[in-house]
Amino acid sequence: MSKQWNIAVVGATGAVGSQMIECLEERDFPVGKISYLASARSAGQVLEFKGKPVVVEELTRNSFEGVDIALFSAGGDRSREFCPAAAAAGAVCIDNSSAWRMDPDVPLVVPEVNPQAIAGYGKKGIIANPNCSTIQMVVALKPLHDYATIRRIVVSTYQAVSGTGSKAIAELDRQVKGLLQGKSPDVSVYPHQIAFNCLPQIDSFEESGYTKEEMKMVNETRKIMAADIRITATAVRVPVFYGHSESVNIETEKKLTVAKARELLKKAPGVKLVDDPAKGRYPMPMDAAGQDLTLVGRIREDESIENGLNLWVVADNIRKGAATNAVQIAEILVGKYLK
Structure with missing residues (x-):
């Protein structure tokens, strides 16, 4: 035994x-x-x-x-x-x-x-x-970093209310039901109504204008992956119950094609490639909820720089996050x- x-x-x-x-x-x-x-x-x-x-x-x-x-x-x-x-x-x-x-x-x-x-x-x-947002991003970026060395990351997150806890889940549910019945929303967990809205603030603001949540992603990614990665983040709370989404733009030292990125991600641990836009297949929070894989799709080259790539990354923030x-x-x- x-x-x-x-x-x-x-x-x-x-x-x-x-x-x-x-x-x-x-x-x-x-x-x-x-x-x-x-x-x-x-x-x-x-x-x-x-x-x-x-x-x-x-x-x-x-x-x-x-x-x-x-x-x-x-x-x-x-x-x-x-x-x-x-x-x-x-x-x-x-x-x-x-x-x-x-x-x-x-x-x-x-x-x-x-x-x-x-x-x-x-x-x-x-x-x-x-941090939950850091976890899903580095799971997706690790195989790409190992192959092409990431120099810079620009990430915008679209984070579910479950990241705040059970009171926030209840507040979104209550606000949606109330608004559909013509009632004024009860606002207590967040500084503004979250139902049918997006809040470009997660945690408190620092003197730099960044929120603590944004700086968590910056500092944690450097500690986990590489201290010299340049990274900037914008974190947004969205009216979704479970599942964080991220738009991630990376710049690499050597060329990383879309085909190679897909090949690397297809066999990466903890990752599920969901990338067939022509058939409407791309990661969505409703698909990530309840599972432990990090979903990656919408992979495309950033044509504004020499070695750039865009990705859409989604995961269940309460589970894998x-x-x-x-x-x-x-x-x-x-x-x-x-x-």
């Missing part, structure tokens, strides 16, 4: 935490004991794991005795407070927040791109999950590093 591992899911009642549980079940991760941890107001709820009831417990610094791996998706403040406590108790933390991503002693990992970085987990006992990526990291961790 293969070894089993004790797992804690921190933020188990949230959108990503719930998906982490589902991914552990789907991928048949070798779970021994599982603990669900959340805030005091969620403690006492009864969830399930593989058909058996699991009572949600309040998250405290003493919650990690005997835990091997702690999957965190409870926000940056809780990650900053509780990841060190979990690591001190002997657990390896895989954190979905932005709290540890740019810490030089914490690996920032996308398994299809830089799995070797997991080896550095021992410095702090923490591995960071990148968060929960699945974390579980994939855990799979490599127990397969290669933990004893």
Whole structure:
């Protein structure tokens, strides 16, 4: 019998935490004991794991005795407070927040791109999950970068409301239904109505005029792929429930034809090529929702520069953009590093 591992899911009642549980079940991760941890107001709820009831417990610094791996998706403040406590108790933390991503002693990992970085987990006992938009973009760009060396990236994202959480999902649903009934929209999660609208703001603005979300993509991509890549980003919230879309323009050192790009992406891990515009086949959020592959299409040369290419990249932000990526990291961790 293969070894089993004790797992804690921190933020188990949230959108990503719930998906982490589902991914552990789907991928048949070798779970021994599982603990669900959340805030005091969620403690006492009864969830399930593989058909058996699991009572949600309040998250405290003493919650990690005997835990091997702690999957965190409870926000940056809780990650900053509780990841060190979990690591001190002997657990390896895989954190979905932005709290540890740019810490030089914490690996920032996308398994299809830089799995070797997991080896550095021992410095702090923490591995960071990148931003959802960063994950899908680097999965698509990794094979192209390996072949032609990407010099510059210009990316615009069209991000689903599920990236904000369950309250945002409920708000979009409520606004759409209300507006169709002639009611004024209730606006609470976002600064403006999101139904039938697009908001060119995700997170707060910095002095540069960029948002924190945009700078996450810049800084995380450099840490994961190459420190000298030039990158600029515009992040937009759109009235879609699940699935982030991205328009990605790259400039490479050597020529990368459309045919070669398609050849590379067709065999790239974690990628599904969906690129037959003449037949109306291209990636869409509704097709990405519920699966773990990153869909890539609309591949065409950028005729304004010598070595340029445009791509359209779509993925389920809650699955590959968060929960699945974390579980994939855990799979490599127990397969290669933990004893």
